[in-house]
Amino acid sequence: MPAQVIDGKAFAARLRERVGQEAAKFAEAAGRKAGLAVVLVGEDAASQVYVRSKHKATVAAHMESFEHRLPADTAEADLLALVAQLNADPAVDGILVQLPLPDHLDEQAVIAAISPDKDVDGFHVTNAGRLAVGQSGFVPCTPLGCMMLLTDRLGDLSGLEAVVIGRSNIVGKPMAQLLLDANATVTIAHSRTRDLPAVVRRADIVVAAVGRAEMVKAEWLKPQATVIDVGINRLPPEPGADKGRLVGDVDYTGAQGVAAAITPVPGGVGPMTIAVLLRNTLVAAYRNAGLDLPEGAL
Numbered sequence: 001m002p003a004q005v006i007d008g009k010a011f012a013a014r015l016r017e018r019v020g021q022e023a024a025k026f027a028e029a030a031g032r033k034a035g036l037a038v039v040l041v042g043e044d045a046a047s048q049v050y051v052r053s054k055h056k057a058t059v060a061a062h063m064e065s066f067e068h069r070l071p072a073d074t075a076e077a078d079l080l081a082l083v084a085q086l087n088a089d090p091a092v093d094g095i096l097v098q099l100p101l102p103d104h105l106d107e108q109a110v111i112a113a114i115s116p117d118k119d120v121d122g123f124h125v126t127n128a129g130r131l132a133v134g135q136s137g138f139v140p141c142t143p144l145g146c147m148m149l150l151t152d153r154l155g156d157l158s159g160l161e162a163v164v165i166g167r168s169n170i171v172g173k174p175m176a177q178l179l180l181d182a183n184a185t186v187t188i189a190h191s192r193t194r195d196l197p198a199v200v201r202r203a204d205i206v207v208a209a210v211g212r213a214e215m216v217k218a219e220w221l222k223p224q225a226t227v228i229d230v231g232i233n234r235l236p237p238e239p240g241a242d243k244g245r246l247v248g249d250v251d252y253t254g255a256q257g258v259a260a261a262i263t264p265v266p267g268g269v270g271p272m273t274i275a276v277l278l279r280n281t282l283v284a285a286y287r288n289a290g291l292d293l294p295e296g297a298l
């Protein structure tokens, strides 16, 4: 039996729908809409697409979208001044600075300038710390989206062996923390891991977040594993085509013959990122307004 396809696109659409319904109730109760400010510096083509999608999704979910587009040569002081202005703006519940930033800007300094209570990306060191010690805060959107897909598919993750391949602050580390909080037995693998195939082979859950096209091979997987592919890699174009195909970090076709379930690329984890961002923004709005988000609403 081929692996079941975990349809992140459909899951994300349902989550966006629920967030939209709750956001409409928030606007009614608070007398204003929840607000998300997105800052884009420069002209990176993919970032422009993501920022446009975030704007559309925010508006469709009955929230206010504040977009700030700055030139690629923006001075760090000017970017920090904008972040300070957004921190102080009561109409703004969530602030997101689209990454990557141009090379002359210090990403860590910019993230550190965002108020942790408006950091809906969950990248601020305060939110990373809150996650590490089990306090409530904002959790990065991509790993939280992966967890939603995993718990929807598997229910209780207690005692399952999970391997996260990749140790970035944005995906790998928070993903491992979330799996640990769900009582999985977690290994973080990375470029220096010895015998990666053997490490992957013992996993009931594999989360691949390395950014290397089709690196994880079908024969590495334990039969009936659940595979979450976070990678989005564009292959070189075929002769005559202007764009290459998008693939994940896992050999999807091969893995389908071994795994129990797998996320596709595109249409798996990617769409969850924006849906969870909307969810985090609504949570921020409720907190900032001193209102309670109805239990179990999201």
Ligand SMILES: Nc1nc2c(c(=O)[nH]1)N[C@@H](CN(C=O)c1ccc(C(=O)N[C@@H](CCC(=O)O)C(=O)O)cc1)CN2
Residues within 6 Å of the ligand: 050, 096, 097, 098, 099, 100, 121, 141, 142, 232, 246, 265, 266, 267, 268, 269, 270, 271, 272, 273, 274
């Ligand atoms: N401040 C942030 N910057 C970046 C983040 C982030 O969460 N916060 N994540 C990524 C980019 N990203 C959102 O910002 C993002 C990436 C991918 C997708 C997505 O839906 N991908 C599609 C494929 C899209 C395509 O055709 O190219 C999919 O996987 O189906 C959404 C959002 C880096 N920066």
